[in-house]
């Protein structure tokens with residue numbers, strides 16, 4: 057958050073990306089930047105940078121942990137039209153998921169140093185998740201203008217898996233994935249979202265059961281939600297990895313999200329350390345269990 061809004065193409069974005077890559081490397085992960093382009097909402101070529109890392113574990117399990125690290129260039133849910141052209145600060149929508157994953161990786165590296173058994177973890181911070189058609193855009197709105205970084209990564213992953221030699225694999229086979237998106241609100245509730253429940257039911261059950269055992273059922277609720285367009289959709293459908301989305305959903309609002317969503321109020325005031333703790337502990341416990 058200290059870098060400012062992480063809008064693709066800005067210096068804040070570039071510096072924050074370098075910092076994230078460096079943090080992951082400090083925890084002992086192998087890091088590489090995946091650069092690419094995707095068509096954006098207006099049909100122009102959008103450069104993107106996914107930050108991809110691999111922390112080698114000491115069991116046969118490999119798990120994908122991911123979140124988007126970009127912030128939306130427009131606060132287009134602001135009531136006042138003039139306020140819609142400033143970037144979203146992105147404390148929840150972006151930074152919260154990335155922050156929790158960084159801490160999980162740090163914890164895993166400490167556990168590994170102590171000789172505990174940990175799974176291998178593929179980490180991906182996706183770029184350009186939040187570049188979908190803004191409300192002021194008058195052209196045709198398309199769902200696939202969101203999640204550009206994950207679409208790119210998923211296609212590359214599928215290609216690598218299809219062509220790599222089984223004797224000398226470049227890309228480890230991932231058992232399942234967990235996506236974190238907007239996981240810091242004091243009153244966050246994570247529903248059993250439809251795409252996750254369809255493609256990754258058993259992993260969803262495992263996460264929700266772990267949360268309940270740890271006393272975090274007030275966050276990981278027994279409530280279903282309609283399909284939510286998010287990075288996990290492409291991970292499930294293009295990469296072929298079962299992936300669960302842990303996303304804050306508010307069934308009683310017009311947008312389905314908290315009132316700060318895509319506004320200037322998505323700032324540190326709506327970040328609560330207990331929520332971050334609940335999510336981090338639940339995910340770490342789940343991935344380290346047999």
Ligand SMILES: [Zn+2]
Nearest residue numbers: 128149186318
């Ligand atoms: Zn967003």
